[in-house]
Amino acid sequence: MKIRAKLHGLMSGAALGLIVTAGVTAPTAVAAQSAGPGDITVPAMAMDRALDMIGRQSGENVNFDPDAVKGLKSQPVRNARSAKQAIERAIKGSGLSVVPAVQGGLVVVNDIVVTARRDEAETSVLVRQATTSDRNGLGLRNQPRNTQVITAKTIEEQQALNITDILRNAGGVSALGNSPNSGASYTIRGFAASGLVNGLTSSSQYGVSAGADQPVANIERVEVLKGPDALLAGFGNLGGNINVVTKKPSAEERLAVSFDTGSFGLVRGVIDANNAITADNKLSARVIASAQTMDHNYGGYTGDKNWLFAPTLRYKDRLTDIVVGASINEGTSGIGAYTLFDNKTRQIIDRDPSVPIYAANQGIKIDTKRFYFDATRQIVSGVELVVRGLHDQTLLTTRAANTGYSRAGVLVADTQGSQQDGSANSLDAFLRIKTHIGDGLKASFNVGYNYSDGSAAQRSGLVYNRAVLSSLAATAPLTVIPWSPFGKVQIQTTGKQEGVYGQALIEFWKIKILGGVRKNWFNTTSQTFFAGPSAVLSQNKDGVSPSGGIIFDATDTLSIFANYARGETATFTAAKDGSILPNVITNNKEAGVKVDLFGKRATINASYFDIQQDNIILRNPADPTDLFPGPGQRGRGIDLNIAGQLLPGWAVLASFTRTKYALLSTNALQTVVANQPRDAYSVYSTYRTRIAEGVSGGVSGGLYGRSSSYANLLGQYVVPASRQIDTNAFLSVSGFDFNIGIRNIFNRRNYGSTSIFTYVPVSEPRGVRFSISKRLF
Template identity: 40%
Template sequence: MPLSEALQRIADEWNAPMDIDPAATEGLTAKPVVDARSERDAVDQATRGLPVAVQISDDGRIAIINELVVIARLNEAEDNVLVRGATSSSRLGQSLREQPRNTQVISSKLLERQQAQTLTEALANAGGVVANTATVQGGVSFSVRGFDSNGAVNGLPSASSSTFAAGTTLPLANIERIEVLKGPDAILLGSDNLGGTINIVTKKPYAEERLHVTAETGSFGLARGTIDANQSLTRDDRLSARVIATAATADRNFGGYRGNEDYLFAPSVRYKNAKSDIIVSATLGNQLFGVVPFTVMNRVTGEPYDIPDGQPLIGGKDQGVQIETTQFNAEISQEITDWLSVVARGQHQTINFALRQYSPFAILDNNGLLLVSSSGTRQTSENDTVDAFGRISFDTGAVSHKIVAGMTVVDSKVRAIYAGDGGLFPYNFLNPPATLRPLARNYNLSFDLDSTQYGYYGQYLIGFGPVHLVAGVRHNNTTITSAVSGGTPVENETNATTPNYGAVVDLTDHFSLFGSLAFGYVPVTTLDRSGNTLPDIRSRNAEIGVKWDLFDERVLLNASWFNIRQTNLLDRDPVDPRFQISVPGQQGEGIDINVSGRPFRGLTVSAAYTRTNYKFLEPSNTLGNTVNGQPRDVYNVYASYERKIADRMKAGIGASVSGRSSSAIDRLDLYRIPAATFANLNGFLSIGDLDINVGVRNLFDAENFNPTRSINYVPLGEPRTWRLTVGYRFF
């Protein structure tokens, strides 16, 4: 039966007036209607799977119209500095503006203008975040508000490779935005992330034709090429695909070690309509990094040793790490009814990590003698994560409600193999010997670490007028199994329940107050000398602040005061140094301000400032009196101005100043890393579809050192370098 005739019969039978658009029903045949309970049920059965939309007015009148076409669009983070949309970091469907926490988004548009190449460079825009490049294991990690964070990718916890936190090795070419979430977030990720989270969101397909090619060159023989191709695959634009590929190489890094190589292939497919959004993607990467250039402290002068430019402290050029990444992601968001949505996300990640470098483990005297390791490691990390939840939204009178319930399963396997022919040996870098012990080659000592985490969570958001209150709770069950070199596996199980509370009060349409009380934890399986398991490490973050939309919502300001407190930490047992004990933890209290947007035509701004006063809850002779590796002040200011100078021609300039205060190296505050400030400058020109960007980093060639917790490994900051990027949009 023709659809128009079937709908008219339904209207007559149920005595329900109905608006039927003839153009919408023309040529369509109705589906069978069986045992309909109401006119709405009958209409739903008759139109199921047909390209029409059913609308219900406030008075209950049914209208059948042409189906609304909803397709995927380019995410705002790829075209703007200010990002307002919903985020994978909130299961309640909130934007970062709506969440009761201090948040900061670093968009890919900003990173493109700054010519950022690594996550460390990108996170220079974030207040309260400190990148840790000072590790003899050759890794890069980061801390948020003084606590190490494992991070997340697309809102899911991910595997770490050695000391590389999740996401720190992802090429920026495939990153849509970086969300800096301040404060612990056990609700989102379960364990770890005591002080905050870096959520890395990868790029997605959209329903437009695009081919953008960029080429980059710069200091130390840098050469990089990137292709970003996007295409709608169907006539209705619901199915689209995207491929991002990049290849990069360099002759060396500024410390004289091997040049970085970076290879990425990242295809993705997306289906989107009015009720469904399905994304499947892969990330295949191979990266080779030279050792982060470093020096050591002079214990007599209390200053870092000067070393010749471009010369490794120990050994030759061919030292570094290799990371091979294979990652698959799938996400399904489905609107079941106008009040119920379900989301399911899955991620598989395999990381192969290999380290070859000479690592200084101790300073033996004041005349340049070091204790050096020639050992290496190879590690494979496999991580499978599934997260699924349902979200219910409804109103009762003037009160709105959102309820979320779901679960997360994380299965992680880490297998590390250490060199058996490496070892420690003395080495004087001021008077190096004629020959140097070769780096290890035989790997036969293994360590296995398997963990399975089951997390069950719920959240409730209630709103009445300008007041929005949220509460959440998560229960985690974690099983950790470890084995050394084929020995008997040791299994430990931990359970933890963590709550989370927040409130947002909209005083005006553009000005809001917020407050939150959030908790985090890290499961501990370490035994003390009596054979008892030490207590889990927990944190609590109390925060109040404001969110202010300025310049007709073109600029967003976040400002807050926070107090983050760690219950306990692990320290060396003074009775038997082979074991650890639990001692009172640390506290950080401070202010956190960030602002981003386009206040005027052509002007873009992004700035962040964090001041945190750290202290141990109970200083002691063994623990020390100073929280090390954490500068009190971290800041960044970026501004750019672009202006049209002719038809299809624009030119602009961008500049940034970033830095940090001095920080203690050791917990007794005997040695410090000096304060550092450095400036970057970019000039850009667009002529039609051609984009040119010329940049100088560390414009004034300021000497700087990165924060560290070891006097025998002081990472050097990059000297003045230049970069040239040329991009062309073919369509």
């Protein structure tokens, strides 16, 4: 009997999956003539009959799984204005929910059965669901801002190996791989972003330069949040943020393995195991493990070696959804290939990028232990409590030479090494209240408390050495550096942020209005140990960050939106009179449109933005001790992206950003905005089709590029434009999925954007990657 019951459950789940995907099922007839607005009235009755009657009265295609509604009784419905509103009233308190079908109409499903499916980001290039970056539960399509999402499906198809690979799909983002000084870093719309994990602050916010470090095997999606998001993250991140969302368990019984190999001795394996662990499917678990090794990277430096272990538990029923997980990983990466500008000709030194500069054993090691939870509980109908937490420990060790020019103009390499040991704790808790104010007005409110703290301890190697480089040519002899052990802590910093916030969402007619404000308190302490411990310097600041937005649904497929957000970064620098200078402020304004295409299988976001920074620290040229606030930087531009399925089998993910950057205050040391190309674009397109019975295949192509950019603050050095074309071929047969890709197929020499002329990243040459994956069950 147990086996039979399990089989029945699996069959019901499979049937429901077909219902949601195809948007067609049996027991609903639609009347030829639908009711007018406000005319849908259905008394309490058996749920299946009520849903059928709503479909008849509204003329809407209403679908449901008979097993999900069996034995349930509906709530009475009076004068509902739409089929969706009528269904919501009929199923209230039943454990059912209503979702749009892909090909039109509505589908009623059981909340518990929904856990049998993986998140849409793992199976599609288009994401519509609400995310950790929004506290109102709005889907991305309904948020009044331009947010770009890069899904696990895209990451897998593109064979991305790190966060820098992933972010080349993102418009307005300038990403920099491992440099001689730090791990991955990136800017959004011209301002540095430290990165979030599941919507929470990690140790990168508190001085550890590791970016949003997270192995790709455990990434469900990467959300590129454009504009200041102080309501979410507090101080800092003035141009936007990168939110890495980790994968979650579901009730789907699934064990998948994959293997990758490729150029430079790449070998990588991933195991992904997932299943319900209780008979009622309420408790599920997932374990993801990966390991990777390379002989060397494309710059000839230390090959990437890393491993990951990520277990996660999830409890989900009609009222509760709790995820508890961990991510433990250790990775070593060689510094990226790079070159320099000649300080006399101001031209890039053309050299063989596959040969290391000075020494091959230069690399960066990042060890991370991350523990997190995310809990949502419905207290009463329309009221939810959401609590999220994160503990993060990161050890970043850099063993690399700083190459540049001495004061005499001689090319030198300084070796010492550095280490950053940091930790962070984050907590975010809020109440979300949803209510109807009459038939035509809906309101949602959330009020909450946000806390984070972090610390970073910095050490340097005990031995400092400067070597004169005779040449950067490929024939120059290489040195094996005997790296120095690290000394005691030289600088210790800590920080703490607390914030209280409130948001309101009002929906009426075709309009959604969103407004919010956050009051933030920030504390920082620092202590140096160069000549014995200094006194502990403790400083405090506070600030207010308002934000607002509006979205107007002009038609069922076209929406117009606008938003405003104020970002703030604490400043503790003293003016000449001893007073503390005001916080750095940005004001971000954006307006645009969102368009659904091809039966809502694809979405276009297009916007114009204007972001301005004020209160940067300026110095009086006549008196270096006289510091004062002034206008800083401005960026204005257009941001366009599209994601989804254009035709059956044909999917596209594309972005284009054009930004005009300008400094609002210039001086003898700074006249331009460095490291920011005017144009950045990417187009990734796939086509898949059935080839024969049980055999399918396809191809993909990707174009990634950017315009030229300045490599120093005076505009004396210019990095040329770059573009790269990748291609992949896919084949699925007998349960195996094969993917062979060629990256930089035309083997172009591309240089990455940079802010210093003594470090110019060189992008990867032509390379091959081959992946094979198999779902065992």
